Amino acid sequence: xxxxxxxxxxxxxxxxxxxxxxxxxxxxxxxxxxxxxxxxxxxxxxxxxxxxxxxxxxxxxxxxxxxxxxxxxxxxxxxxxxxxxxxxxxxxxxxxxxxxxxxxxxxxxxxxxxxxxx
Amino acid sequence: xxxxxxxxxxxxxxxxxxxxxxxxxxxxxxxxxxxxxxxxxxxxxxxxxxxxxxxxxxxxxxxxxxxxxxxxxxxxxxxxxxxxxxxxxxxxxxxxxxxxxxxxxxxxxxxxxxx
Numbered sequence: 001x002x003x004x005x006x007x008x009x010x011x012x013x014x015x016x017x018x019x020x021x022x023x024x025x026x027x028x029x030x031x032x033x034x035x036x037x038x039x040x041x042x043x044x045x046x047x048x049x050x051x052x053x054x055x056x057x058x059x060x061x062x063x064x065x066x067x068x069x070x071x072x073x074x075x076x077x078x079x080x081x082x083x084x085x086x087x088x089x090x091x092x093x094x095x096x097x098x099x100x101x102x103x104x105x106x107x108x109x110x111x112x113x114x115x116x117x118x
Numbered sequence: 119x120x121x122x123x124x125x126x127x128x129x130x131x132x133x134x135x136x137x138x139x140x141x142x143x144x145x146x147x148x149x150x151x152x153x154x155x156x157x158x159x160x161x162x163x164x165x166x167x168x169x170x171x172x173x174x175x176x177x178x179x180x181x182x183x184x185x186x187x188x189x190x191x192x193x194x195x196x197x198x199x200x201x202x203x204x205x206x207x208x209x210x211x212x213x214x215x216x217x218x219x220x221x222x223x224x225x226x227x228x229x230x231x232x233x
Contacts, residue, residue, distance in 0.1 A: 033220060043209065043223035056220060091163065095219070105219055106153070109163035 002027065004110035006092050012116045013082055021077045021113045023092030031097030032075050033107060034059075034067060038088035046090075049075060050097055082117045089114050120145045122212050124224035131200050132232050139195045139227045141210030147171075149215035152186065152193045157226070158206040169193065200231045 005024040013019050025032050034046040045059040049069045060066070064083075069075040079086055093107040121144040131137045143152065154166040167177065169186050177184050181198045197204055207228045211221040 031219065035221070042225050043211075043221075045220040045222070048220055059220070089161065093163075093221075105151075106165055106168050107219075107221060108165060109155075111160075111162045 004092055004094050004108055006090075006110040006113050008113060009111065010114045010116075012118065014118050015084060016081055018078065018080045019082055019115065021079075021090050021115070023075045023077070023094075023110060025073065025075070025092070025094030026108060029094035029096055029108075030072060031095045031105070031107075032069060033093045033095075034075070034077050035091040035093065036088045037091060037112070041088075043091075046077070079115075082115075084117045087115055087117045120147075120212055120214060120222050122210050122222055122224035124208075124210055124227050126227045127225070128228040128230070130230045130232065133201060134199050135231075136196060136198050137200050137229065137231075139197075139208050139210075139229065141193045141195065141224060143191050143193065143210070143212045145212060145214055147214040147216060151213045151215075151219075153211040153213070153221065154184065154193075154195050155209045155211065156206045157209065163209070166195075197229075200229075202231050202233055205229060205231045 007022045030051055032049040035043055037043045047067050048056040051072045052069050064080045067077045089112040091109055091112045093109045095105045095107045123142045150171045152169045156164045156166055167184055174186050183196045185194045207226045209226045210224045213219045213221050
């Protein structure tokens with residue numbers, strides 16, 4: 001079956017521009033996560049969705065970062081007024097979310113979007 | 119506070135050697151989950167294993183085995199008879215039952231297997 005997909009795979013933008021990153025989770029997965037992987041910070045959590053709600057936004061680094069999820073499926077991560085320190089690989093993961101604590105809650109990752117801010 | 123430590127930054131071995139990747143975790147939760155992911159040069163994180171805090175039984179899957187010891191807060195990963203295709207960065211991660219299942223990752227161990 002199809003895994004998590006992300007687009008674009010690569011994005012180069014100029015400092016100050018806005019960018020949108022898209023994530024398509026595995027069909028039927030209600031939980032969706034965004035992470036960021038950068039050289040200096042490693043892999044860090046950004047935001048968690050259960051359905052269309054985001055009960056945990058604690059990892060968003062600033063108010064320039066926002067995310068939404070519609071129809072309990074596709075999610076978009078938006079970064080406004082990009083800065084060079086936003087350069088990283090943005091990873092999306094999904095899990096079934098149905099039974100917290102069961103084997104079905106494993107998170108499966110997409111290939112990531114590499115963002116470069118010039 | 120929750121934390122995962124992978125003290126080995128990089129390990130190099132020759133093919134067919136056994137290698138163990140260390141992972142030490144910290145959590146105040148009594149119910150938590152531990153994971154290992156592999157990140158090959160292609161970049162995608164590949165799930166390898168999940169263990170629940172109440173199940174300390176060790177697991178073997180082919181050449182891979184995992185040793186979970188709550189007494190030392192460790193969840194080590196051993197590759198037996200390593201192969202060049204095992205070359206990757208390996209991440210250990212923790213999630214806590216009361217903490218939305220978000221993953222807390224270690225800094226990763228880069229494994230290089232030479233022919």
